[in-house]
Amino acid sequence: MSGETVGTRGLVFNEPLIFEQGSPGRVGYSLPTSDVREVKPDRLIPKKLLRDDIPGFPEVSEVDVVRHFTRMSQWNYGIDLGFYPLGSCTMKYNPRLNEDMARLPGFARAHPYQPEAVSQGALQLLWELEQYLAEICGMDRVSLQPSAGAHGELTGIMLIRAYHMSRGNPRKKILIPDSAHGTNPASSAVCGYQIVPVKSGPRGVVEPQAVAEVMDDEVAGIMVTNPNTLGIFEDHILEIAKIVHGKGGQVYCDGANLNAFVGIARPGDMGIDVIQLNVHKTFSTPHGGGGPGAGPVAMKRHLAPFMPVPTVEKKGKAFTLNYKLPKSIGKVRSFFGSFGVLVRAYTYIRTLGPTGLRRAAEVAVINANYILSRLKGTYHLPYDRFCMHECVFDDGFQVPDNVKTLDIAKRLMDYGFHPPTIYFPLIVHGALMIEPTETESKETLDQFIAAMKAIAKEAKEGGDVVRAAPHNPRVSRMDETRAARQPNLRWRPPGA
Amino acid sequence: MRYIPNTDADCRQMLDAIGVRSVEALFADIPAAVRLKRPLRIPPALSEADLTRHIRGLAAKNADADRYSTFLGAGCYNHFSPAIIGHLISRGEFLTAYTPYQPEISQGTLQVMYEYQSLICQLTGMEVSNASMYEGASATAEAILMAHRVTGRNEVVVMRSVHPEYRQVTRTYAQQIDLTFLEVGFTPAGTADLRAAKAALSEKSACLVVQNPNFFGAVEDLAELAGAAHAVGALLVVAVPEPVSLGLLRPPGECGADIVAGEGQALGVPMSFGGPYLGVFATQEKYMRQMPGRLVGATLDREGRTGYVLTLATREQHIRREKATSNICTSEALIALIATIYMETLGKNGLREVALQNLRKAAFAKERLARVRGCRLRFSGPTFNEFVVQVKRKPADLLKGLLRKQIIGGLDLGQFYPELKDCLLVCVTEQHSREEVEALARAMGGGR
Numbered sequence: 001m002s003g004e005t006v007g008t009r010g011l012v013f014n015e016p017l018i019f020e021q022g023s024p025g026r027v028g029y030s031l032p033t034s035d036v037r038e039v040k041p042d043r044l045i046p047k048k049l050l051r052d053d054i055p056g057f058p059e060v061s062e063v064d065v066v067r068h069f070t071r072m073s074q075w076n077y078g079i080d081l082g083f084y085p086l087g088s089c090t091m092k093y094n095p096r097l098n099e100d101m102a103r104l105p106g107f108a109r110a111h112p113y114q115p116e117a118v119s120q121g122a123l124q125l126l127w128e129l130e131q132y133l134a135e136i137c138g139m140d141r142v143s144l145q146p147s148a149g150a151h152g153e154l155t156g157i158m159l160i161r162a163y164h165m166s167r168g169n170p171r172k173k174i175l176i177p178d179s180a181h182g183t184n185p186a187s188s189a190v191c192g193y194q195i196v197p198v199k200s201g202p203r204g205v206v207e208p209q210a211v212a213e214v215m216d217d218e219v220a221g222i223m224v225t226n227p228n229t230l231g232i233f234e235d236h237i238l239e240i241a242k243i244v245h246g247k248g249g250q251v252y253c254d255g256a257n258l259n260a261f262v263g264i265a266r267p268g269d270m271g272i273d274v275i276q277l278n279v280h281k282t283f284s285t286p287h288g289g290g291g292p293g294a295g296p297v298a299m300k301r302h303l304a305p306f307m308p309v310p311t312v313e314k315k316g317k318a319f320t321l322n323y324k325l326p327k328s329i330g331k332v333r334s335f336f337g338s339f340g341v342l343v344r345a346y347t348y349i350r351t352l353g354p355t356g357l358r359r360a361a362e363v364a365v366i367n368a369n370y371i372l373s374r375l376k377g378t379y380h381l382p383y384d385r386f387c388m389h390e391c392v393f394d395d396g397f398q399v400p401d402n403v404k405t406l407d408i409a410k411r412l413m414d415y416g417f418h419p420p421t422i423y424f425p426l427i428v429h430g431a432l433m434i435e436p437t438e439t440e441s442k443e444t445l446d447q448f449i450a451a452m453k454a455i456a457k458e459a460k461e462g463g464d465v466v467r468a469a470p471h472n473p474r475v476s477r478m479d480e481t482r483a484a485r486q487p488n489l490r491w492r493p494p495g496a
Numbered sequence: 497m498r499y500i501p502n503t504d505a506d507c508r509q510m511l512d513a514i515g516v517r518s519v520e521a522l523f524a525d526i527p528a529a530v531r532l533k534r535p536l537r538i539p540p541a542l543s544e545a546d547l548t549r550h551i552r553g554l555a556a557k558n559a560d561a562d563r564y565s566t567f568l569g570a571g572c573y574n575h576f577s578p579a580i581i582g583h584l585i586s587r588g589e590f591l592t593a594y595t596p597y598q599p600e601i602s603q604g605t606l607q608v609m610y611e612y613q614s615l616i617c618q619l620t621g622m623e624v625s626n627a628s629m630y631e632g633a634s635a636t637a638e639a640i641l642m643a644h645r646v647t648g649r650n651e652v653v654v655m656r657s658v659h660p661e662y663r664q665v666t667r668t669y670a671q672q673i674d675l676t677f678l679e680v681g682f683t684p685a686g687t688a689d690l691r692a693a694k695a696a697l698s699e700k701s702a703c704l705v706v707q708n709p710n711f712f713g714a715v716e717d718l719a720e721l722a723g724a725a726h727a728v729g730a731l732l733v734v735a736v737p738e739p740v741s742l743g744l745l746r747p748p749g750e751c752g753a754d755i756v757a758g759e760g761q762a763l764g765v766p767m768s769f770g771g772p773y774l775g776v777f778a779t780q781e782k783y784m785r786q787m788p789g790r791l792v793g794a795t796l797d798r799e800g801r802t803g804y805v806l807t808l809a810t811r812e813q814h815i816r817r818e819k820a821t822s823n824i825c826t827s828e829a830l831i832a833l834i835a836t837i838y839m840e841t842l843g844k845n846g847l848r849e850v851a852l853q854n855l856r857k858a859a860f861a862k863e864r865l866a867r868v869r870g871c872r873l874r875f876s877g878p879t880f881n882e883f884v885v886q887v888k889r890k891p892a893d894l895l896k897g898l899l900r901k902q903i904i905g906g907l908d909l910g911q912f913y914p915e916l917k918d919c920l921l922v923c924v925t926e927q928h929s930r931e932e933v934e935a936l937a938r939a940m941g942g943g944r
Contacts, residue, residue, distance in 0.1 A: 018611055018840050029578060029846040034853055035930040036860040041744055041852065044859055045878040049715050051746045056618040057844040065841050066580055069608075073589040076604035080588025093499050094592050097544055102768070103582070106555025111568045112770030114559050114904050115895070121557030122769045132538045147630035147771070148826040150813070158672060186813035186823035190641075191672040195818045233525035262536075264523055269530045280826065284499075288585075288830025289605035290595035290790070291628070292772030308668075330668035334571055334633040334661040334759075335770025347551060353541030356497050362519045363500050363507065369522055370510040386514075386522050413601055418594075424814075441501035442510060473600040475797040483795035483807040487784065489624050490614040 006082060006447055007416025009472050015071040019491045022060035029062075056493060075474055076289070077418050083444050085371075087390045087421035087433025088181070088229060090259045090281035095351065098285065098344035107343055112335040116320055123319035126336065127312045129346045130296075136357070137255075137275055138268025139298035145308045145337040149256055152276025152295025153187035153223075155308065158329045159274055159299060160221050160250045161191050162306040166327065167248075171220035175244075177206045179229045179425045181254055193220060200427065204230045204383040208239040215243055221250035226267070227257045229425035229433070230383055231368065231390035241271025250274065255298075258282045259437070260365060260389035263358030267298075274299040283345035294341040308332050363438035364389045367445060371434055374449045378456045382428050390435035394428050403459035403466050405430040410477065411458070411469035415451035497541075559904060561767065565932045566904040569882045569923025570711070571632065571659050571737045572770065573762040575850070576927055581764055581837050590833060595790075595826070599805045600797075605829060606804035609792040612836045619742045619839070619847075620756045621749025622778035626789035628832040629775025629824060632759025633662040636705065636735045637669035638777065638788045638822055639757040643703035643731045644675060645821070646786055651676045651700040655688045657710035658735055660912040666705070675702070686714035686875025686884065694724045701730040703755075708734055708748065709741050712875055712921065713858075713882025722752025731755060738762050739776065740925075741880045743851030755779045764838030765831055774831040785811060788822030853926040854881035861924040861933045869941045874919050882923045884909065884916070887940075891920055894940065901939050 041050055060068075077084070084091035102108065110122055130142045146152040157174070164170045174188040177198045185195045196214050201207040211222065222244050226234045234240070241251045253267050253275040259282045267275045279285050280293035287293070299307070309328045310321040321336075352360060365388055372381070372391035380396030395405040409419030409432070421433040436445060458466050470476065502510070507519070516522060523531075542550065559566070561574045568574075585591065589604060596602030596609075609627040616625035629635040640652055652670060654663055656679050667677060678696045681689050688706055697704060704725040708716045718734060725732040734748040736758035748756050760774030761767070777789055785808065793807035813820040842850060858881040866873050870888035887894055891908040898905040910917030924933065 015607075017607070017614075019614065022843075025845075026843075027845065028841040028843060031576065031846070031849055031853065032926055032929075034856065036856050039856055039859060041855060044855060045715050045744075045880075048719075049717060049746055049878070050744055051742075051750075054618055054743070054844055054847060057615070057847065058840050059843045059845065060840060062578075062580060062841065065837065066584065068840070069584045069590075069837060070587070072604040072607050073584075073587040074604065075601070075607075076589035076593045077598075077601040078589045078592035080592045084592075084594070086594055089594055091594060095499060097548070099586065099591075101548070101551045101555075103766075104552060104555040105560040105562050106552075106558040108766040108768050109560035109562055109574075110558045110769045111561065111566055111574070111767050111904070112572055113568050113570055113907055114564075114566065115899060118557075118559035118564070118899065118904075119769070121554035124557070125551075125554050135537050147634070147828075148824075150823045150825040151630060151634070154823055158668070161672065182812075182814035182817050182820075183823050183825050185818035186816075186820045189818040189820070190669070190823050192674075235525045235527060238527060238529065261523070261526065263532065265526050265530050265532055269532070278826075286591045286830070287594045287826075288828075289590055289593045289602075289608075289833070290829035291826045292630075292828045292831055293826045294772075330671075331661060331664045332634065332668055333631050333665060333771070334659070334773075337770070338772040339769040340766070340772050343551075347547065349538065350542050350547050350550070351544070352497065352499075354536040354538050356500075356541050357536060357538075359497060359500060363502050365522050366507055366510050366514070366519055367502070369514045369516075373514045386516075386524070388522075388525075409598070410600065413598070418601065419598055438500050438502075442506045470600050475600055475603060475801055475803045476799055478599045478797050478803050478805045479795045480805050480807065483793040483805045484810075487791075487808060488794040489610075489784075489791055489807075490617045491610070 005415045007414055007472055012074050012474050013071040015068060017491055018058045018060065018068055019056060021064060022058050024059055026059045026061050028060050028065050082416055083440060083448055084418040085420050085434045085436050086418060087435040088256055090435060090437055092284055092437040093439035094284055094286040095348065098347045101347045102340045102343040120319055123312050125343060125346055127314055127319050129342055132349050133277060133296055133298055136262055137298040138266030140301040141304040141307060142296050142298045143307045144296045144342055145332055146295040146297055147333055147338050148291060148293040149276055149278040149295045150183040150187055151332060152297045153183055153254065154190055155297045155332050156252050156274045156276055157188055157191045159303045159306045160252065162329050163303055164220055172218045174220055175214060175222040177224060178427050180223060180225055181256060184223045184254060204232045205234050205236060206240060208236050208243060211240050212243050215247050217247050219249050221252055223252045223254060225254040225257060227260045227388040230392050231387035233388055237270045256281060257389060260361060262361045263354060264361055274303055279341060279345040284348045285341050285344040292338050292341055294338040360438045367436040367438060367440060370445055371436060371449060375452055378453050390433060392428055393432045395430035398459045401459045401463050403463040405432055407466045407469060408455055411455045411466045412451060413470040414472045417448055417451060564902050564904050567906045567922045567924065567936060568904055570907045570921055571759060572767050573738055573925060574767060574927050575740060575762055575925055577764040578841050581834055584837055585830060585833055596806060599803060603803055606792050608833055608836055610794060610804050612832045613792060615836060615839045616776055616778055619739060620778050621747030622756050623781040624784050625778040626787055627792050628828040629777050629789050630828060631771060631773035631775050632737050633665035635757040635775030635777050636662045637666040639733045639755040640666055640670060640703060642755060642786055642788060643733060646731060646783060647702045649700055649702040651678060652703055653678045653680060653693060653696045653701055654705040655680050657682045657688055657712055658705055658707040659711050659737055662735055685877030686712040687716055687877045688721060690720055690724060697724060697728045697730060699728055701728055703731040703733045705733045708736060709738060709880040712884045713879040714875060714877040715745060715880055718748055718751035718753060733757060740851055740854060743847035744855060760835045763835035765834050772828060772831055774828045774835055786821060789824055790827060850926055857928055858883065858924040864933055864937045868937050871940060881925055882921060885920045885922055886918055887920060898939050903936055903939055905936060
């Protein structure tokens with residue numbers, strides 16, 4: 001590595017498992033004083049239904065806990081530390097105002113079953129958020145209940161199935177292009193559908209002819225990701241929707257990539273019947289190391305009778321929960337959804353407004369195309385055309401020097417960047433999928449571009465340093481085969 | 497816009513480098529017919545100060561457990577949560593990280609998940625736990641789908657004393673693949689009707705689903721139910737919406753449970769009007785490869801140092817696609833972090849002590865309310881921190897009267913059980929003082 005890079009080494013700490021720390025009798029808590037009679041538990045519950053002890057649970061002080069988690073946190077990379085261009089994950093900045101709003105006692109300390117009369121603020125927020133998301137998507141109704149993107153997909157497919165059932169036949173198959181997210185086939189399979197793959201064409205998009213060939217009256221619908229996982233807009237979407245609708249099918253859009261066109265175009269205007277939104281992508285709520293997210297599902301009027309219950313309705317000035325939807329699919333989770341996550345999304349939308357949301361999409365697309373144009377030539381571009389919010393390269397220029405995508409990804413860590421999504425989409429061999437988002441400055445992108453070029457140069461000059469990467473993190477490459485062959489999924493006391 | 501660093505001048509330079517005149521050229525693939533030719537009809541942007549005022553106003557319209565005395569439980573519990581939790585989960589390295597696909601720079605999240613899995617195994621007495629699911633009801637639904645995969649059978653026997661919303665969610669999932677549901681009632685003790693369960697179970701049953709403590713707060717004899725399920729080759733699925741109870745109760749893993757599906761909200765997670773919560777999912781080792789959800793395992797790096805990775809991914813959707821054990825991808829890592837900090841801070845003695853306080857305070861309240869005129873205990877069985885009170889007055893009217901005194905008196909059970917339309921489900925935790933319980937009793941009609 002030459003010159004100053006963003007990534008460097010600092011003092012980090014070794015920190016054993018909590019189970020290897022502490023001592024008997026050490027406490028980290030303080031509970032309310034007991035003001036009732038101290039009855040022995042076996043006077044209230046039969047002894048055979050009780051336990052004496054929780055074997056293995058730690059005994060540590062508050063200081064031990066704070067240091068334990070602070071030290072572990074330092075082994076993580078997050079958006080707060082630097083550039084996180086994970087393709088299809090939309091790792092944009094997570095505003096702290098959103099966090100503060102979700103933690104207001106009127107939200108965080110509210111019980112889901114408390115009377116509607118004393119939940120009007122929460123219900124108003126949900127009702128308004130539904131209106132905003134419906135307008136953004138060009139749809140009629142939105143269910144805020146699903147907990148994450150894949151949960152939204154599942155709900156969407158359930159809606160499609162319920163719609164077909166109401167017409168007498170649930171149908172058997174779902175069409176899924178080969179560039180789809182892995183969750184799409186899995187979500188369809190949970191609903192009992194067979195998957196029919198559709199090959200994308202030479203331009204990296206689905207060709208109407210390919211859809212027409214497999215579309216028949218046993219196909220319940222198609223799941224299209226738009227923009228697709230190559231970062232390319234499916235420009236035949238109107239024709240595809242016409243073909244699918246022509247045989248009575250429904251068009252589902254995986255909305256994970258909506259950040260590319262908020263305010264520029266709307267899924268509902270493209271013949272799409274139902275779409276899920278990943279608010280932890282497009283609407284800036286934090287990923288938290290893998291959740292919680294929220295996956296609202298927006299739909300056209302004809303699917304609304306099948307929505308999960310309850311829905312939030314406005315009656316005069318009051319907001320109320322409606323459980324009376326006789327054709328509803330039921331519920332996909334308890335209560336009303338990931339409310340705290342939805343508060344964050346609401347805060348974000350109100351912060352940006354219509355102008356800010358559109359600007360976010362524009363800058364996200366400019367940033368992605370800037371990376372695409374500056375790295376073209378250094379890295380192989382399988383589909384040489386402009387992209388939307390993300391661009392996909394591969395390791396074609398580096399493989400002759402025996403440097404692969406995985407090596408490039410690991411070496412980026414040494415330079416201070418999180419790697420892009422790798423080996424996805426599956427239709428590009430050795431893919432590097434880069435999504436910068438709008439919350440990165442040109443300077444950051446320039447530093448990243450310089451690092452990518454430096455790695456390409458290192459590859460040409462023998463590549464040992466790249467193949468042995470990463471060098472700066474606290475640990476090096478992990479033996480994943482060992483993890484899978486000899487599963488060790490929990491701590492056990494020594495000798496157990 | 498404070499979240500978008502690039503100015504018009506920056507964008508101009510970048511567009512020049514790209515070689516286009518304007519950003520419009522980059523959107524050329526979107527057909528003109530579907531371009532939005534007007535601004536979105538949503539309210540204009542608000543400054544940080546104005547928006548804060550607006551949202552504070554919305555929050556102030558809701559009752560919260562600080563200003564109201566609330567006796568609601570039913571799957572969401574008002575427990576004390578130590579101050580350090582809010583501080584530790586706010587660290588950007590935890591909050592703003594993605595799923596740990598790159599283990600070298602995700603060891604923090606991964607070790608937390610490994611500790612979480614270990615703690616859940618210790619708490620439930622099960623052999624393996626996944627790294628979290630969405631919440632209790634969908635975790636229970638996933639447990640039923642797993643039992644169907646393991647046994648190849650299509651009937652599910654569910655106790656009516658399982659949370660009504662858990663049953664509803666489970667049905668929604670199971671309907672998709674045409675599983676049959678048989679529901680079994682409860683005894684005058686408020687516990688599962690073992691004889692009826694035995695009658696409903698057969699060689700067609702994939703599993704028996706029971707909740708402990710059940711929806712009425714009653715403590716079940718899981719070992720008996722496990723025996724009944726295993727006698728016909730069905731699995732026992734135990735739903736645990738109130739895991740604080742496991743500070744005292746014999747863990748399901750010791751009673752023959754095959755799958756534990758639970759709700760982790762009680763472990764330090766804010767009530768937050770119903771979510772985000774934490775789906776707990778644990779099973780026995782022999783079913784490990786049939787499990788849904790992510791798993792973290794220990795391994796070594798190239799230098800032989802211990803570290804952690806996501807493992808057994810061949811069960812998961814991004815590898816197996818339609819043949820995966822579940823479609824779940826994003827789960828609830830940050831909420832699992834809350835539960836991990838909570839369990840480690842309270843530890844061996846703390847969790848037992850909280851559970852004891854819940855048991856004792858609820859026992860006090862039970863005794864006190866039973867003495868109120870027009871009130872009686874509906875069931876006779878042992879309970880943990882919830883119990884059912886039968887009232888003479890219409891529950892809705894009674895609750896309305898209590899609300900005027902800033903008391904949320906419990907859940908009207910009529911909405912879920914027509915035969916319990918004169919009953920309230922009351923929850924008492926360590927957060928309630930003796931005086932609050934006295935105030936509830938007085939407001940409900942006094943008594944001695």
